[in-house]
Structures are given as C-alpha cells and as structure tokens.
Amino acid sequence: MNRSERGWRRPQSYHHGNLKEVLLEAARKLIEQYGPTGFSLTEAARLAGVSPAAPYRHFRDREALLAEVARAGFERFAARLDMAWNNGVPTPLTAFENLGRAYLAFAREEPASYTVMFETGLRPGTEGETIPAAERAFDILQKAAAALCRQLPESERPPVKLMSLHLWAISHGVATLFAQGGLAAGKAPLKSEEILESAVLIYLQGLGILPGGNETPKSI
Amino acid sequence: MNRSERGWRRPQSYHHGNLKEVLLEAARKLIEQYGPTGFSLTEAARLAGVSPAAPYRHFRDREALLAEVARAGFERFAARLDMAWNNGVPTPLTAFENLGRAYLAFAREEPASYTVMFETGLRPGTEGETIPAAERAFDILQKAAAALCRQLPESERPPVKLMSLHLWAISHGVATLFAQGGLAAGKAPLKSEEILESAVLIYLQGLGILPGGNETPKSI
DNA sequence: GGCTTGATGTAAAAGCCCTTCACATGAATC
DNA sequence: GATTCATGTGAAGGGCTTTTACATCAAGCC
Incomplete structure (x- = not known):
C-alpha cells in the first residue's frame, strides 16, 4: 500500500x-x-x-527521450489499431473501415506522438533500429489486408505485402497532409476520414475486392 | 562587369x-x-x-531561413513536376507516370527541402501561410488528374479535386515512408517507384480509367 | 576627387539549452 | 542503526540564438 x-x-x-x-x-x-x-x-x-x-x-539524452516518446507511441498505436480491427469482426470490410478511422484518430489525438514516430528527420541515426510495437502495428494492417484478399478467388489475389504497403502509404499520406495541422488541412473540402475512406474504396474496387470498378462511386 | x-x-x-x-x-x-x-x-x-x-x-531569424528553404524548395518542386507532366504529352497516362517518378525523385534528391516543405512540426505557426509555388505544384497534379478523367464518359468522372487529393496522399505517403530514409525504406521488398506505380495503377483501375478493375494486375 | 548613405558584415554580450560532475537525499536492505 | 543504490541538485562548460553598437565598402552626388 x-x-x-x-x-x-x-x-x-x-x-x-x-x-x-x-x-x-x-x-x-x-x-x-x-x-x-x-x-x-x-x-x-x-x-x-x-x-x-x-x-x-x-x-541518456534529449534524443533518447524523444525515442521513448516514439516507442511508447507505437505501443498505444498498435493497441488501438488492434482494438479497431477486432480480428475482422463483424466483417472484414467494416473492421477495416474501423481500422482506418482508428489510424486517423490516433494521428489527430496524439499529434506529438505521431510526429515523433514518423518524421524521420527528428531522430537521425535511428535508421537501423527496429521497434517491436511498430512491427506489430504493421502486422495488423497486413492481417487486415490478407482478410480482405480472402474474399477474392485465390488466382486473383494481389501480393498481400504490397497491398499493405499501399494501404499504409495512403493512410499515412492522408494523416500527415489532412488530419494533423498539415499543409492542406484547411484546403481540403472534406474531413480526412472521408478522403481516406473514398481513396481506399476506389483502391479496393481496383483490386476487385469491392464491386463497381468501372463506375464512379455514387456516394462521394 | x-x-x-x-x-x-x-x-x-x-x-x-x-x-x-x-x-x-x-x-x-x-x-x-x-x-x-x-x-x-x-x-x-x-x-x-x-x-x-x-x-x-x-x-529575420532561424525559422525564416527554414521557411525560405521550404519556399525555394516548392519552387523547384513545381518546376520539376511541370516539366515531367509536360502538358500531358505524349499521352496523359505516360505523362502521369513521369509525374509520379518526378515526385519521388525530388523527395529522394532533395530530402532536406522535402522534409522542411512537408514536415509541419518544423515550422509551427506557419499554418495560415499560403505558398504560391506550392499551389502551383498542386495545380499540376490537378490538371493531370483532370486529363486522366477526360478518358471517362462524363457521367462516370469522379470529382477531380478529390481525386487529386487521393493521388497526392498516395505520393506523399510513399515518398516519406519508402523513398527518403523512412521507417520502412529497407523493409519494403521493392523500390518506392514500383510501390507508387502499382498503387496508382490499382487506383486508376478502381476508377475505371484503366482496364482490369476486377482482376489481379499480372505484372506485380 | 571627396562626402554621404545604405547595405552588409563583425564583435561582444545576454540568455537559454544540453550535458556532465561532484555531491545530497532518502528508501530499502542487512 | 549502518550501508547502499537509485534518484535528484547545483554549478559549470560550451554551444546556439538573437540583439546592439560599430566597421567596412559600394554607389551616388556634388
């Protein structure tokens, strides 16, 4: 006590x-x-x-503190993504939407963490280091991508790893440009969630995972 | 003299x-x-x-110098994108591919400029400022998107502005994560150009601008 | 030419920050 | 109760940013 x-x-x-x-x-x-x-x-x-x-x-020094901010940030980030993905329940697609929203929510609610986690210039010489929680976060994305792929006949499935990289890049791009106080935060006519969701929608249509690959999505 | x-x-x-x-x-x-x-x-x-x-x-001070590095960077960035787009010649699609490569080339060849241009945390209080060259750079992207859209029947065209935001986010995401010394620069099995090109390919298929929206692209 | 003026660079100093070192404190252990 | 070890302090060195008064030089004007 x-x-x-x-x-x-x-x-x-x-x-x-x-x-x-x-x-x-x-x-x-x-x-x-x-x-x-x-x-x-x-x-x-x-x-x-x-x-x-x-x-x-x-x-050890100022930089070590920043590195720890990043590490702890990845920890919470991974936990949050995991929670949102929720093992693909109820359906991979809705779980995947939750994942995207969780990604942006983290970037918006913990801008300091997100910045230190992803802005490379801030912690030079950190290139070789591998942060377990960061790997876990990416693994969740990869699991989600794999689950989405399973909706396709095996012969039509894209490489899961590449697909995860694509989705990560889109999410990260939207997060930094539109969700944080980014360059175009005010310039965009829509919320970052809408931008990410519509981009992913089109991307999944391109893979044939979602229907409508040859028409304009009506809902945008 | x-x-x-x-x-x-x-x-x-x-x-x-x-x-x-x-x-x-x-x-x-x-x-x-x-x-x-x-x-x-x-x-x-x-x-x-x-x-x-x-x-x-x-x-005026240290920050003003950084701001000028960013401004001059956007100037060269816009010039380079403009050169690559080349008014959509010979075809919008190949010109668009050149645009993407130019984007990544700039990020890789001028990492300092790119960092200062896009990492918001570095120049706080710069939120309201509008950099003309940055607008010009985005305009080029938007012109390219519009040219690609024109290949679709009018009723199927997506909102050009939104499409540009998507393409910008994808490019920026790939550039920061994979092209500079980013988090996953080594982790990815491919060059950043290949990642960007395949992502854009799938995205354009999703819009119906490229054929094959319902099949796995064979070339990846 | 000689003078003035404005732009551009210097030297010195104040203030903050990072980092280290010797030392202080106190909680836990024996 | 004495010892030990982790944790915090104070002081000091060195670097950076920024300001101020002063120095140098190019250009224009008589």
Whole structure:
C-alpha cells in the first residue's frame, strides 16, 4: 500500500517517484504546443518540477527521450489499431473501415506522438533500429489486408505485402497532409476520414475486392 | 562587369556578395546530414565563412531561413513536376507516370527541402501561410488528374479535386515512408517507384480509367 | 576627387539549452 | 542503526540564438 493510494499528498518530497512517465507526458504536451523543435528538456523538467539535470537519470539524452516518446507511441498505436480491427469482426470490410478511422484518430489525438514516430528527420541515426510495437502495428494492417484478399478467388489475389504497403502509404499520406495541422488541412473540402475512406474504396474496387470498378462511386 | 565574371578570386573581401544563396545551400546540406533539428544557423554561417550574426542581415531569424528553404524548395518542386507532366504529352497516362517518378525523385534528391516543405512540426505557426509555388505544384497534379478523367464518359468522372487529393496522399505517403530514409525504406521488398506505380495503377483501375478493375494486375 | 548613405558584415554580450560532475537525499536492505 | 543504490541538485562548460553598437565598402552626388 503506497502513499498515493490514499489521498495523502506528498509534500515536496526530494524524490519524485514517477518522473519518467511525467517527463514523457510533458514532452508530448510541449511538442504538441511548440513543435518538436521547440521542445526542450529543461522545460519538460520545469513542468515536472525538477532540476534540468534530473531527466538524465532516466534518459541518456534529449534524443533518447524523444525515442521513448516514439516507442511508447507505437505501443498505444498498435493497441488501438488492434482494438479497431477486432480480428475482422463483424466483417472484414467494416473492421477495416474501423481500422482506418482508428489510424486517423490516433494521428489527430496524439499529434506529438505521431510526429515523433514518423518524421524521420527528428531522430537521425535511428535508421537501423527496429521497434517491436511498430512491427506489430504493421502486422495488423497486413492481417487486415490478407482478410480482405480472402474474399477474392485465390488466382486473383494481389501480393498481400504490397497491398499493405499501399494501404499504409495512403493512410499515412492522408494523416500527415489532412488530419494533423498539415499543409492542406484547411484546403481540403472534406474531413480526412472521408478522403481516406473514398481513396481506399476506389483502391479496393481496383483490386476487385469491392464491386463497381468501372463506375464512379455514387456516394462521394 | 563585376569581379567574379572574370576568374578573379576576391581575397577575403569584407562583403560576401552572395551570402543569402550560400546560406540556403549550406542549410540544405546540414539538414540533409544532421536532420532539421541538428541544423544550426551558426554552423551554416561557419560554412559560408561569415560570423554568426551575418545571417540576420538576410533572414529575420532561424525559422525564416527554414521557411525560405521550404519556399525555394516548392519552387523547384513545381518546376520539376511541370516539366515531367509536360502538358500531358505524349499521352496523359505516360505523362502521369513521369509525374509520379518526378515526385519521388525530388523527395529522394532533395530530402532536406522535402522534409522542411512537408514536415509541419518544423515550422509551427506557419499554418495560415499560403505558398504560391506550392499551389502551383498542386495545380499540376490537378490538371493531370483532370486529363486522366477526360478518358471517362462524363457521367462516370469522379470529382477531380478529390481525386487529386487521393493521388497526392498516395505520393506523399510513399515518398516519406519508402523513398527518403523512412521507417520502412529497407523493409519494403521493392523500390518506392514500383510501390507508387502499382498503387496508382490499382487506383486508376478502381476508377475505371484503366482496364482490369476486377482482376489481379499480372505484372506485380 | 571627396562626402554621404545604405547595405552588409563583425564583435561582444545576454540568455537559454544540453550535458556532465561532484555531491545530497532518502528508501530499502542487512 | 549502518550501508547502499537509485534518484535528484547545483554549478559549470560550451554551444546556439538573437540583439546592439560599430566597421567596412559600394554607389551616388556634388
């Protein structure tokens, strides 16, 4: 039974007790507000109420903290995609739509995480690293693509891996350009969800997974 | 007739004469090497052989220099896309393929420019600004989309604007994920050009602009 | 030519940030 | 109760950004 489990407020304790998590949260908040360039270790420490040197007990340097923001972000990202996909229930197609919406929702609700996760320029020298949660996230996409493919006769199925890359690229493109405060966020006449959904619709028609490959979709 | 027009090497002149351009070039080089975060005004000045204060005669601050890198980048980007599209000659389809390749080529050859142009987090507070060259670049895409649409009977044509957004998102997604040193640059089994081309192929089949909407493309 | 003027570069300094090092604190263990 | 180890502090070095007063030079004007 530790102290915070009852209402007991620790008065100015020397040791913070939860600094690592608090720093990560502060980092996300600061990045969201000032951009990844504006984020400063010192200010994160200030928000957490500790000295500028304290973060170095938990992260090798500023970049390591950013990398951890990315890693934790991928963790939540994968969990969220998994939840949305829900093993293809009730149908692969509706589950897949949920997946797309979950992707955009994450990018919009955690712009700081998404930015640090995918903007390569921010964490140079991270090229070789492989983040397990990121692999898991992609695997979910791949499982979804495979499930959709199974609706086609075996001879007509596209390579699942390539199909996943396509869908990932579309989702990522829409997320960065239209869902976050991107270049064209205001310029587009539609919500990013509608853009993604219509693009995927057309793409799946092109594969023959959805009917109507030769007509304009009426609903756009 | 100024001095540099003959082979005359200005020895240690007090005034640089071409500082603005040299600083922009240095910035691109540094960003390419160390990422946008690693770029420092002071070091760009060092590369140009001037004092750390000199850049402030040409740019309001560090961010303004980055904004100019982006603006000039869009300028070259638009020029390059325009050249590749070549007014739809010889055929809209082949011209469109050239357009896609030009898009990826730019992202790969000028990664620093592309990053600063599209990574929103790097220049916060730039949301409202409208960059003419960026509009021109998008217009080219839109013209290309319109030309492709014209191959369809009028009643089956999709909304051109939406179609352009789709194509932009796909291109941008592929460029950032697979063409630059992105997350999955090594993971993908194919070159980014092949990924983009196959995705667009399927997408156009979905619209009925290309035949084969209900079969697996054999060539992938 | 000599003077003025404006553009462009310098030097110095203030302020912030990152990072390290020696030291302080306190919770847990023996 | 003493020790130990993780965690936080304070101070300091070095780099970056930005400002300010001053230096240099090209161009125009008499």
